[in-house]
């Protein structure tokens with residue numbers, strides 16, 4: 030009776046796998062749960078010893094404080110900066126990638142140079158950028174940060190979109206050219222529709238990168254366009270008084286990313302594997 | 309009046325010389341087929357006409373205008389691609405209307421034309437479908453539909469049938485021929501398939517290594533090939549080539565077999581030649597000998613039935629030749645037969661120049 | 666693939682020039698500027714702006730704090746990167762086959778990666794709190810007596826704290842990429858090996874690893890680069906402390922530039938970083954066979 034144990038083994042293996050998987054999920058999700066939990070706790074619950082594992086009731090006081098003080102505006106700033114820079118980076122990056130792929134503009138070297146831009150550590154250029162921005166009066170302005178995030182996202186967008194554009198059959202574009210499209214119309218009517226899925230996948234990551242940035246926002250913003258990441262660090266002190274604010278602000282800054290990723294999830298897995306495979 | 313006139317056209321890809329001086333004039337309303345082996349430059353020539361490739365030298369005139377440097381969309385052409393080139397994100401109707409919309413044709417006029425083209429091609433019931441929901445043959449019809457609604461001066465086809473299976477290919481070939489007759493438009497059709505070329509063409513331009521080897525009506529090329537290459541390329545099974553020598557008006561094969569040339573056929577005495585015999589012109593001997601025909605005994609070596617006809621191989625003049633008999637005329641290998649060769653249609657080739665004498 | 670002919674001559678340059686302009690403005694220009702500044706004597710606390718020659722670069726070699734910060738960075742990389750890789754790989758194997766609710770579990774696992782590193786650091790700051798944080802509480806259950814470890818202050822514990830946080834945030838990234846790579850491995854190959862009696866390790870070593878290596882090596886490279894410039898998590902957790910114990914190269918450069926206002930010196934550090942990265946990446950690309 031050798032077949033039955035074999036079959037059983039698969040079943041017990043599944044159970045074991047499942048238990049481990051659930052345990053892992055609990056471990057990885059718990060910190061996020063804790064963050065959310067604190068944001069709904071009363072001060073008494075936050076500073077209880079031993080810690081309370083869940084808030085007795087959901088109350089939004091911690092958030093209300095952020096809105097009342099105007100701190101919540103920083104989430105709005107992040108939203109404006111990340112979404113506008115994503116839109117610009119997607120447009121500029123895609124047309125640049127198209128130029129690289131279709132016309133071999135600048136040859137292989139230009140493409141490599143663009144990629145290498147992504148390797149530069151932010152800390153190596155943040156200071157000269159700061160001086161440049163002082164000179165241009167761009168410090169603490171929307172335009173300054175949007176341009177910064179756009180150009181920081183460009184190498185990634187160009188690299189990813191290059192892969193998607195290479196997959197467009199040349200005949201589709203040629204056919205459109207013969208049928209009466211100009212080069213520009215071919216871009217809008219053929220290239221962009223053909224890479225739609227790739228656009229979404231790339232845009233999600235671009236958005237998340239810009240949304241999560243801290244270093245540039247720390248150096249280049251003051252009050253006008255301070256982002257939520259900078260705002261969160263304002264609540265750090267030796268004291269724990271600002272726990273509720275840290276948690277509530279972090280949650281506010283996390284929810285838009287969760288929503289974006291959840292909405293566009295079907296594009297993501299493909300985006301990740303494509304990007305990784307194509308390098 | 310000609311819709312297309314090409315003079316001295318060259319195309320280089322870097323160091324590679326793909327098109328080496330083509331002169332071609334295509335009369336209005338004719339279907340000209342560019343045929344030749346793979347890699348001979350057919351697509352390159354067609355794409356240069358379309359403006360998808362830049363000419364390295366020479367001029368292209370379409371409808372009497374010099375369009376050598378014009379953009380594709382300014383050339384008044386429509387093109388059908390080998391792999392259909394349908395837009396996957398547009399449905400059939402939108403695909404067919406694409407060129408009309410790009411040219412700002414009013415939408416009700418566009419709808420009318422799309423409908424007419426769809427009916428002509430028998431795809432009227434598919435207009436709401438997307439390309440992925442179509443079979444290969446239906447996709448090809450849509451691709452053709454997209455070209456014909458354009459009502460262009462010149463239609464270009466680049467191997468439109470080579471992605472289809474054999475049965476469908478025959479149907480579509482008939483369809484294209486019918487369309488050409490109905491529309492009466494000038495068409496240039498590229499294929500590597502000589503049967504497609506023979507059946508479709510008003511005129512054939514046979515290309516070889518970037519040059520036109522011979523230009524003419526299909527039967528002209530078949531019956532009166534100018535070179536050994538043309539003689540060998542057209543016809544299936546292939547023409548038999550036998551080394552021979554001319555002696556006092558007779559063709560003497562390598563093993564001494566004598567084939568008498570028909571009276572009046574001029575041939576240079578004492579010269580080495582290559583004798584070209586089409587398999588269709590070698591038959592099983594019946595009663596008597598027609599004038600200009602020669603009869604010989606031989607033994608069948610190999611039999612390949614193809615349906616109503618059968619290809620047989622047999623020795624002749626020290627080589628093996630192929631002949632095509634009616635299916636009922638052959639029993640088995642080893643059979644002794646008398647064959648009848650139509651020497652009137654035999655071709656004599658100068659082995660030095662490969663040109664037909 | 667033939668390029669389309671008749672490009673409306675300058676069209677291709679129009680398409681690419683905005684991107685190039687921005688990359689020059691935010692990428693190349695600051696680099697050149699840095700290079701110039703690094704040879705000067707600029708410091709916000711003094712008015713001297715004269716040319717200094719390689720003084721700043723010489724100073725690099727005498728700066729113990731700099732080399733310590735590099736060592737700190739290396740320490741974090743050397744521990745976090747292999748753990749993330751191996752844990753991510755193990756998790757990818759775990760989730761490779763179907764199981765109930767697989768897609769949802771995967772989505773949940775990915776959450777840490779998409780939140781901001783600053784928020785990750787802040788979250789762990791809360792978790793690690795010696796009195797009100799849950800970690801000491803849980804440890805107490807296992808130890809049998811209350812634990813009051815000062816995770817972000819105690820010199821023996823700060824590195825584990827940082828590395829925990831780092832691993833928590835980025836293992837899911839490795840996991841996702843490796844899961845995608847593993848799913849693309851042709852099953853018939855591993856099954857054939859299994860039928861031939863190959864053990865897991867053999868079939869992994871000779872079939873799976875070569876197949877996923879192109880993806881895996883890029884993931885390692887990306888993560889390695891990110892770890893090299895690690896800043897946010899440390900800023901949120903320890904800000905480099907206690908003292909300068911957890912100061913990484915990015916933190917140190919930031920402190921020099923924006924807290925000590927040693928502009929020229931910071932520029933010199935930046936160039937050291939870029940030079941190091943270039944060497945490491947070139948080496949890594951060669952070793953991992955990435956150069957296609």
Ligand SMILES: Nc1ncnc2c1ncn2[C@@H]1O[C@H](COP(=O)(O)OP(=O)(O)O)[C@@H](O)[C@H]1O
Pocket residue numbers: 321324326344345346347348349350351352353666667668
């Ligand atoms: N873009 C190109 N670059 C270099 N060589 C090319 C290019 N396109 C075609 N060729 C070469 O030109 C020759 C003719 O190609 P083509 O016109 O496609 O042949 P076909 O007659 O089969 O359509 C081939 O040898 C091909 O390799």
Ligand SMILES: [Mg+2]
Pocket residue numbers: 350351352467
């Ligand atoms: Mg071709």
